Amino acid sequence: VYPALLSRVAEALRARIVLTDIVKDGLTYQNAFDGRQAVDKIAYIIKTTDRNLALLLGRALDAQKYFHAVTYDHRLRDSVSDVYQFRIGSPFHSGELSPPPVTSPSSQGRSTPTPDVGHELGITRDTGSPSNDASTESDPGKQPDTSTTLPSDTLDDMADDVLLPTGVFTLLTDCYSPTCSRDRLCYSITCPRRLEQQSRLNMKPLPGLGIKRQLSRESLGDMDNVEPGLLWIHTVSKEIVDSVSDQEKRRQEAINEVIYTERDFVRDMEYLRDVGSLFLDPFFFCRWY
């Protein structure tokens, strides 16, 4: 499974996840799964040990309403106490606001049926599967209890009717370089795979490269237009903040204010001189014609 394609991961997840009846807050939810299991399965599918990454991918799936919290009030969480159900194209499903979508046989993301067509198909299929209706009746006790309980009759059929999420999860895409692979270090120092490759090859990541680079303070500091009002305390590490007295903190904030005020002052004057003249110089537009 190519982990970057949401449709593929969605399919694999649907195939692997174990659906059971789960009781939450006194209500029984049929064909449900908990957040931990979902993250487990996704992590397995995309072959990662990074649960956070798996969670992110799972949220990309639920963002497209591939599944939803049974309470409809939060996104995927890596927790056993949070319960989810797949979206199902059943007309009996009370919680669904939009008409159930249907995938075309090719199901590779190009299928965008109009809601009306999808709805019709859903109904047609329901009436055409009496065996499933029987299975509903075999379990009459639970159904009336909870309005959120999914009827189990259509589940197997409807699994096909769930519109697969589509999209590319760019964090997991392959590098464009043909020489970049799991076990071969990419030549590019900005390749997002590089940190992973380095750790696999037991190399030490170079400081200042890779993903961490985005967090560096320097990229802020060498711009003239640092946000005014940026506090000194937000620009240094916690260790440094903790190592100075309260009086010193106030002093540093005062120095910081002097510096950014001077920056603003010069920037304002330059604004008047440069940017303004671009728009207000009456000959400006003449240069383009």
Added chain:
Amino acid sequence: MQVWIAPLNAQDILPEARRADFIEQVFWNIHDVIGVNTRLRDALNKRQKSYAVIEGIADIFLDIVPLFAPFVSYGSHQLYGKYEFEKEKSSNPAFAQFVEVRFMASHPAFWF
């Protein structure tokens, strides 16, 4: 300042005969003021980037203050400039309208 100066030079807002003199009287040595402040800003930026906890910035000011003469010149001439400006505004409707539009369109921080 070219927001103000360039159009004044280019458009028929001010009679050409007194245009150059007017611009000098009103804007005076604003370019020198920008120059000094750019130096000060660069020195302060450099200090800030070099230290997480800054020991002090007094030395930077001690270095730059001897170059502050443009402020004195600008400040002492400011009233004359304002006088020329107000006089033109009240006697020249085209200029008054120009000021109105520019004032709305630009940052008012340095306008007297």
